[in-house]
Amino acid sequence: MRKEKPLTLREVARIAGTSKSTVSRVLTNHPSVSPDIRAHVEAVIRKHQYRPNMFARGLTGARTGLIAVLSPWIESGFYASVIRGIDLVATRFDGHLMTTFAHSDDDYFNILTDYVNGHQVDGVIAIAPPMSIFERKVLLEEKPVVLCSSRVEDNDRGWAAVSSVTVDNAAAIREVMEYLYRKNCRNMIYVAANNDVYDARVREETFHEYVASKPEMKGKTIRSKIYDNWGYYATLEYFEDNAGKNVPDAFVCFNDATAFGVIEALHEKMPDELARIYVTGCDDEAAANIVGLTTLCMPMERLGKEAANCLYERINDKTEGAVMHVRHRVLNMDLIVRDRYKTLAKYLPLNELYNIHVPHA
Amino acid sequence: MRKEKPLTLREVARIAGTSKSTVSRVLTNHPSVSPDIRAHVEAVIRKHQYRPNMFARGLTGARTGLIAVLSPWIESGFYASVIRGIDLVATRFDGHLMTTFAHSDDDYFNILTDYVNGHQVDGVIAIAPPMSIFERKVLLEEKPVVLCSSRVEDNDRGWAAVSSVTVDNAAAIREVMEYLYRKNCRNMIYVAANNDVYDARVREETFHEYVASKPEMKGKTIRSKIYDNWGYYATLEYFEDNAGKNVPDAFVCFNDATAFGVIEALHEKMPDELARIYVTGCDDEAAANIVGLTTLCMPMERLGKEAANCLYERINDKTEGAVMHVRHRVLNMDLIVRDRYKTLAKYLPLNELYNIHVPHA
DNA sequence: CTGAAAGCGCTTACAG
DNA sequence: CTGAAAGCGCTTACAG
Numbered sequence: 098m099r100k101e102k103p104l105t106l107r108e109v110a111r112i113a114g115t116s117k118s119t120v121s122r123v124l125t126n127h128p129s130v131s132p133d134i135r136a137h138v139e140a141v142i143r144k145h146q147y148r149p150n151m152f153a154r155g156l157t158g159a160r161t162g163l164i165a166v167l168s169p170w171i172e173s174g175f176y177a178s179v180i181r182g183i184d185l186v187a188t189r190f191d192g193h194l195m196t197t198f199a200h201s202d203d204d205y206f207n208i209l210t211d212y213v214n215g216h217q218v219d220g221v222i223a224i225a226p227p228m229s230i231f232e233r234k235v236l237l238e239e240k241p242v243v244l245c246s247s248r249v250e251d252n253d254r255g256w257a258a259v260s261s262v263t264v265d266n267a268a269a270i271r272e273v274m275e276y277l278y279r280k281n282c283r284n285m286i287y288v289a290a291n292n293d294v295y296d297a298r299v300r301e302e303t304f305h306e307y308v309a310s311k312p313e314m315k316g317k318t319i320r321s322k323i324y325d326n327w328g329y330y331a332t333l334e335y336f337e338d339n340a341g342k343n344v345p346d347a348f349v350c351f352n353d354a355t356a357f358g359v360i361e362a363l364h365e366k367m368p369d370e371l372a373r374i375y376v377t378g379c380d381d382e383a384a385a386n387i388v389g390l391t392t393l394c395m396p397m398e399r400l401g402k403e404a405a406n407c408l409y410e411r412i413n414d415k416t417e418g419a420v421m422h423v424r425h426r427v428l429n430m431d432l433i434v435r436d437r438y439k440t441l442a443k444y445l446p447l448n449e450l451y452n453i454h455v456p457h458a
Numbered sequence: 459m460r461k462e463k464p465l466t467l468r469e470v471a472r473i474a475g476t477s478k479s480t481v482s483r484v485l486t487n488h489p490s491v492s493p494d495i496r497a498h499v500e501a502v503i504r505k506h507q508y509r510p511n512m513f514a515r516g517l518t519g520a521r522t523g524l525i526a527v528l529s530p531w532i533e534s535g536f537y538a539s540v541i542r543g544i545d546l547v548a549t550r551f552d553g554h555l556m557t558t559f560a561h562s563d564d565d566y567f568n569i570l571t572d573y574v575n576g577h578q579v580d581g582v583i584a585i586a587p588p589m590s591i592f593e594r595k596v597l598l599e600e601k602p603v604v605l606c607s608s609r610v611e612d613n614d615r616g617w618a619a620v621s622s623v624t625v626d627n628a629a630a631i632r633e634v635m636e637y638l639y640r641k642n643c644r645n646m647i648y649v650a651a652n653n654d655v656y657d658a659r660v661r662e663e664t665f666h667e668y669v670a671s672k673p674e675m676k677g678k679t680i681r682s683k684i685y686d687n688w689g690y691y692a693t694l695e696y697f698e699d700n701a702g703k704n705v706p707d708a709f710v711c712f713n714d715a716t717a718f719g720v721i722e723a724l725h726e727k728m729p730d731e732l733a734r735i736y737v738t739g740c741d742d743e744a745a746a747n748i749v750g751l752t753t754l755c756m757p758m759e760r761l762g763k764e765a766a767n768c769l770y771e772r773i774n775d776k777t778e779g780a781v782m783h784v785r786h787r788v789l790n791m792d793l794i795v796r797d798r799y800k801t802l803a804k805y806l807p808l809n810e811l812y813n814i815h816v817p818h819a
Numbered sequence: 820c821t822g823a824a825a826g827c828g829c830t831t832a833c834a835g
Numbered sequence: 836c837t838g839a840a841a842g843c844g845c846t847t848a849c850a851g
Contacts, residue, residue, distance in 0.1 A: 106828065118839080170542075384748055491821085
């Protein structure tokens with residue numbers, strides 16, 4: 098257990114027999130350093146394995162190579178995949194991520210503005226922020242910010258100039274609805290997310306717009322207050338409140354995790370109806386493929402990559418005083434139609450033997 | 459788009475008509491501030507929504523409320539769950555996580571030592587570090603470090619005094635092996651992880667120790683160089699190299715993701731044998747439950763919680779100069795025996811109708 | 820209890 | 836091309 102202090106720039110300068118300024122210049126690749134001195138200093142740095150303190154560097158406003166990634170919570174693999182995408186791009190730019198998780202809407206806002214106003218990171222990517230933060234006045238400094246899976250239109254609270262990367266939720270949900278319409282579904286349930294984020298808002302709105310466009314259709318949103326496995330609880334509550342009434346034809350769910358909960362509840366409450374009820378998700382998690390869930394393929398990693406690309410484009414934009422280049426990038430989601438029963442049967446080596454019946458075929 | 463600078467402590471002092479020192483003292487809850495001045499300063503802080511710059515604070519060596527979490531990569535939900543566990547505990551202590559992903563073994567080592575030596579975080583949790591870092595000399599300052607899913611014994615390179623939280627890999631793998639032994643498996647394959655981490659090392663060692671303890675058993679490790687879906691490729695390569703030979707009775711896999719790849723390959727190469735070949739995983743991911751994979755339940759969130767608890771215990775330990783309290787906490791993993799065919803059948807509403815045959819029953 | 824001063828480890832004008 | 840100095844925003848002995 099040593100007590101030696103880690104090397105500082107001052108020490109390196111002393112060892113190299115030069116000034117702090119010069120060492121700093123070789124560190125930051127400043128052109129005005131004579132080649133031989135540079136080589137010498139670099140040798141000392143390498144020999145002593147000196148690594149600059151990023152935070153001291155950040156305090157002065159210099160580039161730190163750090164990107165802040167702010168995310169509301171970790172669940173359902175979504176955040177992990179997005180962050181992975183961001184990280185892949187950051188690696189290309191020799192950058193590192195500083196990922197932080199917000200514990201509440203307020204917390205999200207505070208951390209975000211801390212990063213934006215502080216000097217410690219080169220830019221920040223805000224993943225799926227709670228919509229409420231857009232209601233709050235914000236002081237956006239020149240630090241690049243990119244919203245990922247969220248978007249804000251011009252408003253009078255300082256939010257105008259933020260780039261974003263989102264998926265086309267509206268087009269995707271319309272595709273789901275058309276698919277279900279063609280399958281003769283008319284009595285629809287939308288199983289909502291339990292937090293207010295951009296994707297959730299657009300998906301729910303689009304669901305109801307579609308229903309409103311078809312006189313012969315009816316649709317209703319259900320949601321549960323329970324945080325965990327809310328698809329399951331929302332469905333149970335629905336059947337409790339609507340005992341004896343017509344069973345819906347389809348459950349359109351905010352995401353796959355919600356859909357699994359719905360399927361679980363249907364199994365429990367109406368196993369006989371299960372075969373004819375359509376359930377759709379969104380994300381296309383690994384389990385969706387195994388269970389055979391019809392779902393929208395969320396390009397999570399690409400979402401992260403695009404957000405990071407967009408951010409680095411801004412970070413590396415040297416043109417001082419250039420008009421802030423705001424970009425709203427929108428990615429497509431594909432509908433993946435699967436048959437729950439057919440897909441599952443595939444996992445049974447005995448399927449030919451038993452020739453499993455496929456209800457929706 | 460405002461250009462106003464965010465408030466600094468100096469500004470707050472000016473507005474409150476007091477000195478920076480005093481403002482700093484109320485910020486850090488220092489006792490020697492008169493109640494009325496404290497109240498006044500607090501009012502100013504609240505009114506102007508002042509938030510101290512964590513990095514400036516960190517530079518001085520004061521507590522920042524930040525915990526560094528270092529992780530090799532994001533995959534398989536494992537890291538996300540562990541981080542979630544850490545975050546839950548950090549929240550209780552009003553702390554926040556700074557999660558960083560290392561891009562290589564060297565990178566892991568460098569970032570870790572940066573955090574340990576720097577002043578910017580109160581402590582660091584290192585998740586599943588590459589074993590190679592333990593070969594490198596390290597200067598451990600007094601900053602608390604906890605290894606999560608890894609452990610290092612006393613060595614002469616400065617690593618002695620690091621607390622750890624791990625699972626009991628050896629006991630768990632022995633349980634798997636005993637289960638398979640009772641099922642009459644004698645010809646075993648271990649499908650190894652493709653990176654060198656503590657868990658992987660112990661699991662593989664235990665597999666071979668068990669095999670060596672039974673004269674009538676034989677076992678062999680296979681691994682693939684391919685990073686993604688390595689279970690699949692390792693299995694394909696195995697069958698290529700061993701065409702015509704006896705098909706193994708069981709594949710013991712490093713984790714569930716590996717096991718899914720193995721099942722996929724078995725489906726492809728020997729669908730007829732699939733029903734009699736045992737495949738086991740580790741982690742107990744959601745998909746394991748759906749597919750009916752026999753596996754070990756990895757208490758990921760608890761692993762994170764315990765690591766965080768252990769870290770905060772050290773952080774909050776005021777006893778100056780106390781002997782470093784090193785703790786190795788070991789959690790149990792339960793074997794979850796599932797039947798692939800039975801479990802899948804549960805997802806088919808038609809199962810009674812077709813009375814699906816269960817091979818292993 | 821309060822304030823002026825030094826310092827944390829860097830960078831960046833400013834002179835030479 | 837190089838170095839001495841000021842400063843980033845905080846904290847913490849040190850005097851009072």
